[in-house]
Amino acid sequence: MKAKILKVLRERGDYVSGQQLCEQFQVSRTAVWKAINQLKEEGYEVEAIRNKGYRITSSPDIITKEELVSQLHTNWAGQEVYYYEEIDSTNTRARQLADQGAPHGTLVVADCQHTGRGRRGRVWESPKGKNIYMTLLLRPKFSPDKASMLTLVMALSVYQGLKETVDLDLKIKWPNDLVCGNKKVVGILTEMSTEIDYINHVVIGTGINVNLEELPDEIKDMATSLILETGCRQKRSAIISAILKHFEENYETYLETFDLSKLQEEYNRILINRDQEVQILGEKQTYTAYALGINEKGELLVRKEDGSIEAVYAGEVSVRGLYGYVS
């Protein structure tokens, strides 16, 4: 009830009478009044004027299920939301939900992660109440070799979603991070469960440093947050909603060709490594090359010192600048 009332008040952006809410949801005046009080307790400011009704005048920065549902403008992404105040990892939870049959588009969001993960077992610092930790569950009908490109589709969507909500110059660091200047703001981790020729599910986890004013010591030197860069507090739910909307569009575009051919131009435009000398850190070898941009498979094309062009596959390597994390 609370979620439905919140959604109506949000969408109207003006007064909605108690009578109308009662009729629309077939509930008593007391039930409406109770739901409004619960919203106030959560930090929403709701104006109540006799003969006019209720109007939301401000919302808190929370990412509860009700808050997210009232903000979403998607067809399938986030139509089922699981919110946790604390969790081990949203990716782990999404995988469990997938095993239990949760549908394509299920979204897991948490206010804090105890064991947030990066690639290859690295830690994703996930303090409480400030950042976004979310995982989108997909059930693609294509072969497993195509799934790694979804990390890049999400990176592009996060870029577009943030562009819409925050005034900040962000770039993508291939394949899965967003950076501001030389510092990391967003990390993306894609994991999947597959059989030889089909995908059971894919989970795409995204961590965004949003209102975090003090970074943990471990990442102080190479990370930043939206508030540190802009000086402005952001509404996390608005950011999540914008990202999901873009992801839905980009995913549909991806499905037209099953590759990035229609998305690669935009990705390359905002790729910080493009036309830069980079170090490719592989498991077996490390070398310096000149990054040209991604191809339609999401591989990074680099020109090696001997002039040959190589397509680097994201799963195997990390990319660094010559002197630091980015440049």
Ligand code: ATP
């Ligand atoms: P690489 O550039 O080597 O490929 P990556 O950028 O893909 O690495 P991930 O595995 O995605 O890295 O993320 C984990 C790394 O990100 C950690 O090792 C740490 O350096 C950094 N990190 C951890 N938590 C945060 C955070 N909240 N914000 C920014 N960076 C973080």
